[in-house]
Amino acid sequence: MKLHTTLIVSLTSLCVLNACAARQQPEAETQAVKIRFNAAVNGAPFVCGKTYPGVGAKASTLTPRDFRFYVSHVSLIDTQGHKVPVRLNQETPWQHQNVALLDFENGSAGCEGNLETNDVVTGTVPAGQYKGLRFELGVPFELNHQDVNRASSPLNLTSLFWIWRVGYKFARLDFASSGQPQGYTVHLGSTGCGESAMMHGGGDSIARKAPISCSEPNRPDVFLKDFDPNTHHVTADLGVLLAESDIDLNQPETPAGCMSTLDDSDCVGIFKQLGLPFGKAPVGPQRFFRQDL
């Protein structure tokens, strides 16, 4: 009888081990995905220190300063057309929860920022066949109004804080142009955020409230229908973004460029290319991102 008990115990523990191993082996059920991004100016690779002629409605010359943006809610589309969320790797400083930072400036040759760059989003999806990509440009609402003094990477970069708007700059696309040598900035972020405030880790209850909602969330929804992560990459093209804007001019009494303000006519063309509503302008498809081989 004693022998039997031992047998039972050892057999059961074996089963336990087996069962768990089977359930926890991610390779068996999930596959790694790597979504590669490129930054470009009218098709030419974005490089700090280069100048790009023929940009915008008035064919201005552009010199880069910054090219960073957050993406979130990244999903692949399966063969049935279902959206399947990519679970982002959490071990990298470029990703936190469901948001990732893409960074194409290297802090040199006229670019602001820092040396480190990042051109991929990495994660896992259930094993299977996929044929499309969908994501949002921006920091999700749940993270956008957090207490930045307690935020973790990549949401702890002061150049991407947007304190006045109590959130983050979803995109920081800065450059100088022939007509605006001091700089032309394109900062995308949520505006018109209602009564109440930025969240604070341990503040009193009043200060803890996040905005109920923002009248202009400004998170472009990007859908690349035939995207295959194995063969395609996503191109973010500054030239296309600015195609309808005169980047040599700035509306007086507004910051140079477009800071997502509804009263700033410099935003009209940019929002159009992002597929975002702007005042009463009709909304079309976003064009800033495309898929390339």
Place this chain on the structure above:
Amino acid sequence: MNVYFSKSLVLLMSSLTSLVALLACQAGEAPAQSTPLPSAQTSAQATAQAEAYIWKMPEGFPKPKIPADNPMTIAKVDLGRHLFYDKRLSLDQSQSCASCHLQSKAFSDGLRVPTGVTGVAHPRNSMALFNLAYNPTLTWNNHQLTQLETQMLLPLFGETPPEMAMTGLENELFKRLREQPLYQQKFKAAFPQDQDPFTLLRLTQALASFERSMISANSAYDRYVYAEDDSAISLSAKRGEALFFSETTECFHCHGGFNFTDSSSHTGNAFTERPFHNTGLYNLGGTGAYPADNTGLYELTHLPEDMGRFRAPSLRNIELTAPYMHDGSIATLEDVIEHYAAGGRTIRSGPYAGVGSTNPYKSGFVKGFKLTEQEKADLIAFLKSLTDHSFIQDPALSDPFAQSLK
């Protein structure tokens, strides 16, 4: 039989356990995506044990609300005071917070609008700093900035406009501070529980603690009210007080309460109001518009009725903080009274021409009034009784670097 029985028992047991194991594993596997807490290590308890801070204010003056995660300590206030006066906090090390916030002017700067280290002018007037812990919102027109810990990120790292212009240079900033033995000692003293206290969280907590220590509650009027010293203010000021709190001028509606602003919160009130008002300073082209770079609360909410609405500042120390209004566009207290007496300002020519008194978004309390010259002088005498001379001379708020040179 015995063996057979045992075998089946083993099988039964094993299938049962694997079932349990499976369930257990599934439970363990269930979305490990539970929101991780912010990485920063807080230890409010540990900090609270540090030397307690004693408020300097008269009996009866309300106590401010302090964030639970940043209790006041002497060591934090001391560190914050050094940071406030330290030019290392700006890009080219040419400006500190105190460059735009001078103690002699109740921590305002006497300029219409200030210029940051990159030479760009701010659209708004540098605010006086005192009794900050009572302000439910910060800055002239932002309704969402409620914490000093976050507001200061604007002058430090903001870009529109750049002020201290450290945008993206947080690592450089901490490198500068770390190199100073003074800060090695003071950061450790303020945050003894931290492995590495040179973080944004700790820097902002220390600065905010110093800011909260800037209490101004010792004006002649405070001595009149709280110490019941009837001789503390002049007869003229007493007549001015009556006018200030009258339905004639309506001043008290927006500048009432212990801090002379309707925008205040303290431990005694559960609900905080965040009022913003249009006082008819502008009316561009008769549309109600304010200049494009200073549209007030409207800039943030896009609601038409918020055009030109700004926070009513405290009128304590108002004698010291000229020029006045969000854009420093009124030079003297006499002119401020004229603005209110006219029920709004009229600008006859130029890009800002317009009749402010007919601004459609103007508050109903700015309706205009007629005062004699004596009454105007009385009102101003009252406003001047709100000056706290001990505040602007308080050594605890003064430049610690200037002192160490002596």
